[in-house]
Structure formats: C-alpha cells, structure tokens
Amino acid sequence: MNASLHPWNDGIWQRLTGLRAQLPHALLLHGRAGLGKLALAERFAQLLLCEQPQAGGSVACGQCPSCHWMGQGSHPDFCKLQPAVFDEDDAADGAEPAERKSAAAGQQISVAQIRSLNEFVHLSTHRGGRRVALIHPAEAMNSAAANALLKTLEEPPAQVVLLLVSHQASRLLPTILSRCHQLRFTLPDQTEALAWLKQHKVQHAAASLAQAGGAPLLAQQLSEADYQARRQAFLTGLLHVSVADSLRLAEQHAKQNMVELIHWLQQWQHDLLSLQLTGQLRYQVDFDSQLRAIAGRANLTRLLAFERRLQAARASAQHPLNPQMVLEDVLLEYANLFV
Helix, strand or coil: CCCCCCCHHHHHHHHHHHHHHHHHCCCEECCCCCCCCHHHHHHHHHHHHHHEEEEEHHCCCCCHHHHHHHHHCCCCCCCECCCCCCCHHHHHHCCCCCCCCCCCCCCCHHHHHHHHHHHHHHHCCCCCCCCEECCHHHHHEEEHHHHHHHHHHHHHCCCEEEEEEEHHHHHCHHHHHHHEEEEECCCCHHHHHHHHHHHHHCCCCHHHHHHHCCCCHHHHHCCCHHHHHHHHHHHHCCCCCCHHHHHHHHHHHHCCCHHHHHHHHHHHHHHHHHHCCCCCCCCCHHHHHHHEEEEECCEEEEEEEEHHHHHHHHHHHHCCCHHHHHHHHHHHHHHCCCC
C-alpha cells in the first residue's frame, strides 16, 4: 500500500517524511475537506511512533508493538482529540462518519479536552520514544480551548509532536498558525482524481467529482445512491420556477436535512451565475442542459442578492425554528429570480 494512502498526497507525504530528522514540534495539515488529510496525519503518527520503520524511515513497519497498538487505537503515547460529533466534511476526509457542527456544545473540542492533552504531553513516554497528539478538526476548538493549547505550543516538551488537521485554517487563531509548520493540501488533477474514483468503482465519477468541488474522497461519499436520489428529486423541482411550484417544493422537502438543501441551492445559484457571466458550469454538471435553459431568464441583480440570502440561511440551517417556513422563504426568493 502506498504510504500516503492517496496518490495525490504523495508530495505531502515526502515532505513530511523529509522533516523527520529535524521535526517541528507542531505541524498544521490544512486544505479543503475530502483530500485525505486525517488519513495521512494518522499514518504519519504511526510512522513517528514505529519502533522499526522501513524504507529508509519513510514507512511504518506494521509489525512492532507500537504499530499493533496504533492499529487497535490504544497506543499509550498517542492522543487523538476530536469533537463528539462530526459533519460530512469530516467523514469525507477519512474520519468516523458522524455529524460535527463546531458552533454547538458537545460539537466542539473543549477546554477540558485540551487540558487533558496538556497533561498527556508532560507524562513520561511508555516506549522511550515520542509522544504524538492529533487534533482534528483544529478549527473545532472553542476559544478557551485554543488559548489553552497556546502554552503547549509556546513551550513544547521534548519529544512531543502535535499534529493539527484543519479544513478551515482561517478560523484558527493567528498565534496558533504562527507556531505551526504548515503543509497545505491541494486538489488533485482532475484526470488523477477520476482515475482513482473509477478504480474504486464510483458510479458517475465525473458528476460526483464536480459536486464535490474536485475533492475525491468527498466525491466518493456523494456518489452514494440515496444521497443522489434526494439531490436529483430536489434539483428537478428547481426547474419549475413559479411561486406555486416553490411552495409545493418546500412542503415536499421540509423534513429533509436543511444544511443539505441549502448546500444544493448554493451550488445551483453558483452555476446559474457562472453560466450568465462565463458560460461555464461547475457543480451540477448532470443538469447541464436544464440549467442552461433557465439561466438566461434569471435576473442578475437578484441572483447576486440570492447568494447573500443563502449564506445567511446556511449559517442558521442546522437548527431552524421552522424548517418549512425557512425553506418556503428561500424558495420564494428563488422563484422571484425569474419574474
């Protein structure tokens, strides 16, 4: 198996393993979700703790006690911090499938967790080597937790390595960013991404990759049949743009995940705007002809205002007071684009 797990991350893996001789005390692996940052961070943590690394020190042996403990999730010199709840972005990046919304209690990395980590890094090592702590996603730390981490970043104990994984590094404190060696993950070439998806038997790989904004692991997740059925049903409804159609669509989908619906609307709006301005389609490529048929009818000024409306709706979509009313309001504004 390739040591980096995903071929588009080979360059990052080589840079990481090249740092082992003079390893920074804190590394920030950042980039958009769906690129395999977490999987690579976990593989690097295993390498750092491996007692008999192979291939010139670039691959964990998989056989030593440390590697066995890592495989069982019970290494005494490894600490992993994450929220109790994850979102789809995390699942797409190789994390456990669940929901994370870092704005809500229980969905953050708390100050108590960081204090526990601070205690961990000052313990004696069990195997006489390094201690490694992984924080994912780092932007889920609340403000108290982030500030509590700073002391360890400023005065790191010897033989301690902190691995921070972030989908949104801009949300981290500047003082945290300045104390980490940063490695940025970028989107793979489309040809490479499609080849990987097809190798993994992903149906409709090109359409899924477009919906995922070019991130292969997210595309693999989005190809799931039930997700595509929900998406197709909702987007087909958007082709009918009267007020009555919008009210009917809101009633039909009011019990669905509001974050998911608003996300589809944001991509739909982006494609309508892009078609008007550039003639190019980015996300909903399987609706190419239908979008082109209606794009010219949308009012450009209202289309720009609708983008801001959707951003506001996305911010509160996790816990809307009345989902059907919110969806009706958004879809009525959508219908108004074509008046």
